[in-house]
Every structure is written in C-alpha cells, then in structure tokens.
Amino acid sequence: MCDDPYCTMCPTYYDVKGRQKQSRTSEIFDTTLQNMFYGDARSFAKRMGSFLQPYIPGVMNPHAKVVQRWNKFFVISCLFAVFLDPLFFFLLSVQKDNKCIVLNWPMTTTIVALRSMTDFIYFLHMLLQFRLAYVAPESRVMGAGELVDDPKKIARHYLFGYFILDFFDVLPLPQIIILFVLPVSIRGAGANYAKNLLRAAILVQYVPRLYRFVPLLAGQSPSGLIFESAWANFIINLLMFVLASHVVGSCWYLFGLQRVNQCFRDACHHGSGILRCMEFIDCGHGDNIEEFKNDPTWNQWLNNSNATACFDQNGFAYGIYQNAVALTTEQNLVTRYVYSLFWGFQQISTLAGNQVPSYFVWEVLFTMAIIGVGLLLFALLIGNMQNFLQSLGRRRLEMSLRRRDVEQWMSHRRLPEGLRRQVREAERFNWAATRGVNEEMLMENLPEDLQRDIRRHLFKFVKKVRIFQVLDEPIVDAICERLRTKIYIKESKIIYRGGLIDKMVFIIRGKMESVGEDLTVLPLSEGDVCGEELLTWCLEHSSVNKDGKRIRIPGHRLLSNRLVRCLTNVEAFVLRAADLEEVTSLFARFLRSPRVQGAIRYESPYWRGLAARRIQVAWRYRKKRLSRDSLSPTQPSF
Incomplete structure (x- = not known):
C-alpha cells in the first residue's frame, strides 16, 4: 500500500493479489501442498519451495513505508561503502629499515569484514529490485505515470536494466584476492603482482559503484x-x-x-646482484623478516645504496608524490589517512595549482584528473551550496529591494522628513511582523476546510469578544474569513474622537490606550478589541426586508466619542464595516435570534457603559433637583 501522501501514480488501494497475475511459484506451492497431503513427496525441491513460499514477499509498492525506510538505510550503507573502499590502499605501508612493503593484517581483516557487510546489504537491495514495482516510462507521456506490478515485467525490467552493473558491484573481489590469492603468493615473487591486482580490482570496481551510489546520495532515487x-x-x-x-x-x-615500489624494483634490477631482492621487497604480513634474516643476501639488500636512495629527496623522480614517500613509512594508519585527506582537500581547493608533476605519464594524467575533478566540484557542488546559502538570505534581499523602492517613491513624491521617518518605521515593522510572507496568497491555495481550521487557530481571540461568544460557528467563521492583518506603528491613531467608526481592531501584539470624553484612560493589550460597538450598532440599526433575505443598514454611521492610539508598535487584525455588513446580510435570520439580541442588550460593553453613564447622569440630575427642592423655602401666605 502506498504511504506517500504526495503520490500521483499509485492506486488508492494497492491490492497485489487482486491486480497482479498469479505467479508460477504460487501455482507450484498449491500443487505441492496438495501432493504432500496425499502423500506424494517425490520432489524435494517442491517441498522446499512450499516451505519458503510464505517467507517470499509479494510485489511491493516503492512508496511503502518499509521501502522508504530501507532506501534510507541503503543510502547510509552506500555512503559508508564508498568511504570504505579507498581504505584498502592504506593497508600497505613501507618499512624503511627493512626496505620492504608490508600488509597490516589485523586492519585488513576488519576492513574485509566491513566490506562483506556492505556487499551483503547491496545483495539484499538487488533482491528487493525483483519485487519492487516501477513506473512504466511510456506511461509518463500522457500523465503522472502508471505503476507496473506484474512480477515478470518487474524482473525483466531489472534484468535488462542495472542488474549486470549491480552484479559486478556486489562481487567480493577484494575479499577473494586478500583471502585466497595473497596467501598463496605472499612468499614468492608474485606477491607484487597480487597486490597490484588488489589495487586494480578496487579501482575498477569503485568507478561503477560511484556511478550507482552518487545518484542515491544526491537524492535522485527512482522511488522518490x-x-x-x-x-x-x-x-x-x-x-x-x-x-x-x-x-x-x-x-x-x-x-x-x-x-x-618501482624505485625498489629499479634498485633490484640495476646491478644489485641480489638474487632474492624481488622477494625482499614484499614483507607479507611482517612475519617474513625472520625468514629473510637467514638469507646471507638480506644484509646486502639492507645496505644497498640504490634502495636507500629511494627515501632521499633526489633519489627518484617522485614529482607530486614526494611527500607521500615519507608518509608511506609512517606506521600509524590514522596519521597516513588524515594527511592524505588533507592533501586531497588542498589539491581540490587549489586545482592542483601548487603541484609540478614529473615526466611520468600516469602522474601527469593524475594531476590533470585532480584539476578536472576540482573544476567539476566548483561547478556543481559549490554552486549548489551557494544557491542554498543565497536561498537563506533571499528574504533579506527582498527586504533591501523593498526599502529601495520605498525610498525612491518618497523621493519622487518629495515627502517631508517627518513622514519619511514614519514610513521607514512602518515598513521595517511590517517586514518584521510578516517576514515578507503574503499570508493571504498562502491561504488561497489551501483547501477550504483547512483554511477554516487555520483561521480558528489564529483567531482564537475572537471568542474573547462577548458578543461573539453567543454567535454560531458559521457566523464566526464568516467573520474570521474577512479579517485582515494590519500593522500600526507607535503614536498611530486608530479611532478619532468625533470620527466614523469604520472597523473593529483585534490586537495581536502591542499596547493601545482608549481615551474617553471625560479623559478616562482604558489600557488595551493583546487579546483586547476596540471598535466592537460597530457590531452592535449594525445589528441594532439594521432592518430585514419583507422577503427576509437581506438586511438594510441606514446611511448614517456611528460616530466615536473616544480616541484610540498606539503606545507601541501594534500588530492586529482588522474587520471593516463593509465586511461586517456583508456578514449581517448573509446571516440575517441567525443574527435576529433572541440569543443574539440578548447579547446586544445585556452583554455589549459599549452599550452597557453607555447605559451606565446615562443612569449616572439621570441620577445626578435627580439628586440636584431634590437638593434644590429641599433648600427652597416655602412661600408664606398673607
């Protein structure tokens, strides 16, 4: 079954047994099982096939979770394998005192075991390819592609594809040479050829391995x-x-x-007179030296001037390998590897600019290959890393371009310096609040139900408005759909005294203050609302048509008796009067319910405050009238 939520080619239900043809193996299993019940057990192979059949998986979807997990594990194994193979080269080192090349056998067994483990994982991956469905290339022309799940077609597709290359990659050539070839030739003159064969096998097998592994490491897997x-x-x-x-x-x-090694061979051939000098060059695992000491020509080889000159700077034309000569005599494998890695970093970064090769052809070709690899890496990898780093700073670049456009516009319109300072501050705070992301555009591309859930999460503070607490969910969703983000800078005036109230403002971040007619100050902060009397006014002053479908709102508007201004930079959501009228027209009957009317009359803080002020004024007038009546004397009658 497909577990990829972004898949566009797999069927909704991946029924392998229903869609794929019954394989010949299952037919053999059914027949064999029947024969076993009737006592016909003539074929051991059939019985073995029936035993293994339950453990053989069917055709697997490339987007299944188990396949995706295996792909990640296989990529890690490939990454380990491509780093492991070159370590075979460091198993060989030079013993300067004995003038011979020795093989580090304990480390060899460790690397051989690790290589065998990676080869086994690769072999399991090859078996998986025979059971892994694939997308038919011809089906990609007209659409997203059709998944092929026929076992015969899958096997044929892999056999005529990468099977031969994978089979060559999984061959344990280094293990065979180390475990079977080297022990036979280690004590003879053929040891040098066996070691050359080992190096050649690793290099020849490493190139196709890179061809198969690098696309996986780069994320270009056919399964996603x-x-x-x-x-x-x-x-x-x-x-x-x-x-x-x-x-x-x-x-x-x-x-x-x-x-x-070539320097040692030249010293052996050119007038040394030592019969077994070719055997002395290879020390095997290091235990051959005791045997060599019994040979009278061993001391002649140790004292050979030509062999000793191989370690001198001018004793042989090493070219770019001059530093490697002393490195090969280092017995610590970590030291040899770390310095070689440093040399590789240095030459790729400088394109081998500080290296002058000798006239040896293969050395010149190797230097040219380093330059080519360095150029390729700078063109591909360094370019990709640069694009990645630029993508991190893309928003910052957009902000700089936006500021430049604003500066050019203000200069063109010749705005005074005070307004320019406010515009710069508003732009800076607007960018800091939104990070340059257009939320409205992002929301438009999402499904409607997901938009509704996101708005409910973002606009939780809407429920803090007491009138909204009694409204039904569809009305609240319609109001949230029309909320828009707005940024106000410090000292901005939201509502003027005596001006029209044309919006409701829901504070997300920042502080405001509301100053009434009597100069009473009411602080407003995150989660508070100003202009909520607009909703109650729209509901109270609207009237329903005779058809009961539309609401008419009078032309005169609500005037404010207070001043609302920002104490800090404020991020808020705004609901315009036109949007509020649209909501009231869509939900006319719902807003006329007794529950909403009760909220308007008893729960609105604006009208409750207005009623309280009117009661206080009436009480003061009554108190003054009563005091005036009590102080006025009764007129005497004559």
Whole structure:
C-alpha cells in the first residue's frame, strides 16, 4: 500500500493479489501442498519451495513505508561503502629499515569484514529490485505515470536494466584476492603482482559503484526523494566534497606507494646482484623478516645504496608524490589517512595549482584528473551550496529591494522628513511582523476546510469578544474569513474622537490606550478589541426586508466619542464595516435570534457603559433637583 501522501501514480488501494497475475511459484506451492497431503513427496525441491513460499514477499509498492525506510538505510550503507573502499590502499605501508612493503593484517581483516557487510546489504537491495514495482516510462507521456506490478515485467525490467552493473558491484573481489590469492603468493615473487591486482580490482570496481551510489546520495532515487530538507541536501553536498577529497588523497597515497615500489624494483634490477631482492621487497604480513634474516643476501639488500636512495629527496623522480614517500613509512594508519585527506582537500581547493608533476605519464594524467575533478566540484557542488546559502538570505534581499523602492517613491513624491521617518518605521515593522510572507496568497491555495481550521487557530481571540461568544460557528467563521492583518506603528491613531467608526481592531501584539470624553484612560493589550460597538450598532440599526433575505443598514454611521492610539508598535487584525455588513446580510435570520439580541442588550460593553453613564447622569440630575427642592423655602401666605 502506498504511504506517500504526495503520490500521483499509485492506486488508492494497492491490492497485489487482486491486480497482479498469479505467479508460477504460487501455482507450484498449491500443487505441492496438495501432493504432500496425499502423500506424494517425490520432489524435494517442491517441498522446499512450499516451505519458503510464505517467507517470499509479494510485489511491493516503492512508496511503502518499509521501502522508504530501507532506501534510507541503503543510502547510509552506500555512503559508508564508498568511504570504505579507498581504505584498502592504506593497508600497505613501507618499512624503511627493512626496505620492504608490508600488509597490516589485523586492519585488513576488519576492513574485509566491513566490506562483506556492505556487499551483503547491496545483495539484499538487488533482491528487493525483483519485487519492487516501477513506473512504466511510456506511461509518463500522457500523465503522472502508471505503476507496473506484474512480477515478470518487474524482473525483466531489472534484468535488462542495472542488474549486470549491480552484479559486478556486489562481487567480493577484494575479499577473494586478500583471502585466497595473497596467501598463496605472499612468499614468492608474485606477491607484487597480487597486490597490484588488489589495487586494480578496487579501482575498477569503485568507478561503477560511484556511478550507482552518487545518484542515491544526491537524492535522485527512482522511488522518490530520500532527503528532502534543505539542510539534508546541504550536508549531502558537503559530503560529496569530502568524498572527492577522500578518493583523491587515497589515490595519491596509493600511487606514491607504487612509485616507492618501482624505485625498489629499479634498485633490484640495476646491478644489485641480489638474487632474492624481488622477494625482499614484499614483507607479507611482517612475519617474513625472520625468514629473510637467514638469507646471507638480506644484509646486502639492507645496505644497498640504490634502495636507500629511494627515501632521499633526489633519489627518484617522485614529482607530486614526494611527500607521500615519507608518509608511506609512517606506521600509524590514522596519521597516513588524515594527511592524505588533507592533501586531497588542498589539491581540490587549489586545482592542483601548487603541484609540478614529473615526466611520468600516469602522474601527469593524475594531476590533470585532480584539476578536472576540482573544476567539476566548483561547478556543481559549490554552486549548489551557494544557491542554498543565497536561498537563506533571499528574504533579506527582498527586504533591501523593498526599502529601495520605498525610498525612491518618497523621493519622487518629495515627502517631508517627518513622514519619511514614519514610513521607514512602518515598513521595517511590517517586514518584521510578516517576514515578507503574503499570508493571504498562502491561504488561497489551501483547501477550504483547512483554511477554516487555520483561521480558528489564529483567531482564537475572537471568542474573547462577548458578543461573539453567543454567535454560531458559521457566523464566526464568516467573520474570521474577512479579517485582515494590519500593522500600526507607535503614536498611530486608530479611532478619532468625533470620527466614523469604520472597523473593529483585534490586537495581536502591542499596547493601545482608549481615551474617553471625560479623559478616562482604558489600557488595551493583546487579546483586547476596540471598535466592537460597530457590531452592535449594525445589528441594532439594521432592518430585514419583507422577503427576509437581506438586511438594510441606514446611511448614517456611528460616530466615536473616544480616541484610540498606539503606545507601541501594534500588530492586529482588522474587520471593516463593509465586511461586517456583508456578514449581517448573509446571516440575517441567525443574527435576529433572541440569543443574539440578548447579547446586544445585556452583554455589549459599549452599550452597557453607555447605559451606565446615562443612569449616572439621570441620577445626578435627580439628586440636584431634590437638593434644590429641599433648600427652597416655602412661600408664606398673607
């Protein structure tokens, strides 16, 4: 079953048994099971097939969770494998005192075991390809593609595809050479050829492995992107650069070791007179030295001036491998690897600009290859990393362009410096609040139900308005749909005394104050609302048509008796009077319910405050009248 929510090619229900043809294996299983029940057990293969049949998986969807998890695990295994193979080159080192090349056998067994483990994982991945559905290339022409789940077609598609290359990659050539070839030739003159065969096998097998592994590491898997986040891609690009340095440094060490070996061979052939000098060059695992000491010509080899000159700076034309000569004599494997990795980093970064090769052809070609790899990495990987870093600062660039446009507009309109300062502050705060993201455009591309859920989450404070607490959910959703983000800077006046109240303002962040006619100050902060009397006024002064479908609102508007201004920069949501009228026209009958009318009369803070002030005024007038009546004397009668 497909577990990819973004898949456009898989059916809704991936029924393998219903859609794929019954394989020949299942037919054999049914027949064999029937024969076993009737006592016919003539074929051991059939019984074995019936036993293994429950453990053989059917055709698997490439978007299934288990396949996606396996792909990630396989990519990590591939990354480990491509870093592991060049480590075979560091198993060989030079013993300067004995003038021979030795193989580090304990480390060899460890690397062979790790290589065998990665080969086994690769083999399991090959078996998975025979059971993994694929998208038919011809079906991509007219649409998103059709998933092929026929076992025979899947097997044929893989056999005529990457099977041969994968089969060559999974062959344990280094293990075979180390475990079977080297022990036979380690004590003879053929040890040098066996070691050359090991190096050649690793290099020849490493190129097709990179051809198969690099697309996986780059996230170009046929079953979908494995690493989708930007930071994961950034790390992959960085690992590619490290991998290139790792390969170049390892090859540099290997070729330097070969040049030392060639120097020893030249010293042996050119007038040394030592019969077994070719055997002395290879120390095997290091235990052959005791055997060599019994040979009288061993001391002649140790004292050979030509062999000793191989470690001198001018004793042999090493070229770019001059530093590798001393490195090959280092017994610590970590030191040899770290310095080789540093050399690879240095040469790729500088395009081998500080290296002058000798006249040896393969050395010149290796230097040219380093320059080509460096140029390719700078063109691809460094370019991708630059694009990634630029994408992080894209918003900042947009902000700079926006500020430049605003400055040009203000200069063109010749605004005074005071207004320019306020415009700059408003633009700066607007960008800080929205981060340059157009929320309305983002919301328009989402499904309606998801938009409603997001608005309910963002506009929780709407329920703090006491009138909205008694409204039905459809009315509240309609109001939230018409809310718009608004930014106010410090000292901005939202509502003027004596001006029209044309909006309701819901404060998200910041502080305001409301100053009444009697100069009473009411602080407003996050979650508070100003202008809520507009809703009660619209509901009280509207009238329903005879058809009961539309609401008429009188032409005169509500005037404010207070001043609302910002004490700090304020981020708020605004509901315009026109939008509020539209809501009242859509939900006329709902707003005329007794429950809403009760909220208008008893729960509106504006009208409750207005009623309280009128009661206070009436009470003061009555108190004055009573005091005036009590103080006035009764007129005497004559």
